[in-house]
Amino acid sequence: MKTQLDNTKEILKELVSFAVMSGETNLPMVNYMVDYLEHHGIQAELVFSEDQNRANLFATIGPKNGDGVMLSGHTDVVHVTGQQWSTDPFELTEVNNRLYGRGSVDMKGFLACCLASVPVWQAQGLKRPIQLGFTYDEETGGYGANRLSQWLKDNPQKPSCAIIGEPTSMKIIAGHKGGNEITTRITGFEAHSSRPDMGVSAVHYAVKMINFILEKAEQQKQKADLDSMFDPPYCSFNIGTIKGGSSRNTIAGFCEFDWETRPVPGDDETEILNEIEQYCQSVLLPEMKKHCPQANIVTDVKSLVPGLAIDKDSSTIQMIESISEEQGYDVVSFGTDAGYFQSIGIDSVVFGPGNISQAHKPDEFIEISELENCLSFLDRLGQHLS
Ligand SMILES: [Zn+2]
Numbered sequence: 001m002k003t004q005l006d007n008t009k010e011i012l013k014e015l016v017s018f019a020v021m022s023g024e025t026n027l028p029m030v031n032y033m034v035d036y037l038e039h040h041g042i043q044a045e046l047v048f049s050e051d052q053n054r055a056n057l058f059a060t061i062g063p064k065n066g067d068g069v070m071l072s073g074h075t076d077v078v079h080v081t082g083q084q085w086s087t088d089p090f091e092l093t094e095v096n097n098r099l100y101g102r103g104s105v106d107m108k109g110f111l112a113c114c115l116a117s118v119p120v121w122q123a124q125g126l127k128r129p130i131q132l133g134f135t136y137d138e139e140t141g142g143y144g145a146n147r148l149s150q151w152l153k154d155n156p157q158k159p160s161c162a163i164i165g166e167p168t169s170m171k172i173i174a175g176h177k178g179g180n181e182i183t184t185r186i187t188g189f190e191a192h193s194s195r196p197d198m199g200v201s202a203v204h205y206a207v208k209m210i211n212f213i214l215e216k217a218e219q220q221k222q223k224a225d226l227d228s229m230f231d232p233p234y235c236s237f238n239i240g241t242i243k244g245g246s247s248r249n250t251i252a253g254f255c256e257f258d259w260e261t262r263p264v265p266g267d268d269e270t271e272i273l274n275e276i277e278q279y280c281q282s283v284l285l286p287e288m289k290k291h292c293p294q295a296n297i298v299t300d301v302k303s304l305v306p307g308l309a310i311d312k313d314s315s316t317i318q319m320i321e322s323i324s325e326e327q328g329y330d331v332v333s334f335g336t337d338a339g340y341f342q343s344i345g346i347d348s349v350v351f352g353p354g355n356i357s358q359a360h361k362p363d364e365f366i367e368i369s370e371l372e373n374c375l376s377f378l379d380r381l382g383q384h385l386s
Helices: 005-017 027-039 104-124 145-151 200-223 269-291 314-325 338-343 367-386
Strands: 045-048 055-060 070-076 094-096 098-101 130-135 161-164 173-176 180-185 236-244 254-262 297-306 330-331 346-348 366-367
Touching: 005 104, 005 297, 005 367, 027 055, 027 104, 045 145, 055 070, 055 104, 070 104, 070 145, 070 338, 070 366, 098 104, 098 367, 104 130, 104 367, 130 145, 130 297, 161 314, 161 338, 173 200, 173 269, 180 200, 180 269, 180 346, 200 236, 200 269, 254 269, 269 297, 314 346, 314 367, 366 367
Parallel strands: 070 130, 070 161, 161 346, 173 330
Antiparallel strands: 045 055, 055 130, 094 098, 098 366, 173 346, 180 254, 180 297, 236 254
């Protein structure tokens, strides 16, 4: 007789074998899950990316409407390029009570637990629905969750609670910061370095802009809320890469830098970004254009991932506390899809198996005991909703 754990391992083995990098198609993996659900009599719905290349999966177990608990996880994983693995990253390998493979902990282990629990919930006779909301492209900016939340917003199937099963070692996480990935490209005008009057240095203007960004960063630090659970308790900034210019004695015609902000939920990051843009448009660009009309500064905000604000009265937290040994909550520094769901009024928390410190690294693994803990939680969740 196969146990729940055996079923979970079997499903996880399949899921890990689909090498779904963010931005690449996840459809073969999604189709596998659609077939699995269909086999259990459940019709999944797909919410596609604009280019139809990737899809979110949404499915309901139990009654079709009202007050559902959505279990959410992402289908994509990070690259293995340049990493030294002791095993094939896309073949689940069991060693010493651990399961190795890319995505085992982040976060196909959770998806496998959910899928394996479907027949259990069906046998329990749910009165409130359990819903599955599996997303794409979480690792690169939550694009899938953004789309799924737009789809759910005015949908009668919109869940009231969401548990995002990112690896928290089965601890309740009630909040995390947001994240904005930004690239700025500056076009100047090349000239011999002996004639600064003939050119416009993109590198010099990048320095001016970065100085302004760092001033904003310092202001945010001064405004820190010292009672906040977040660490650091303010919106942080980082200029991660910078490249530009062609040689020491040429005035740089081009400069590009990648930067980010990590706002605390409640910070008005759009206002901060607007102030920076305003400075470029009204101070830097007019100066540059005086010498070179085609000079330009283009800032491209690639993703604006919302943070998860702590809701002390969250009914999802109360529900998890009532059916597990976990009491109280914490915050984490990594981002998840949860902020998107919270932004459309779904009471969302992060709670899932495995340790985040094993994610994104070579020899990523999940402890089998973590899967067992998750399965037993999902079983109690089903009982609670029956
Ligand atoms: Zn993840």
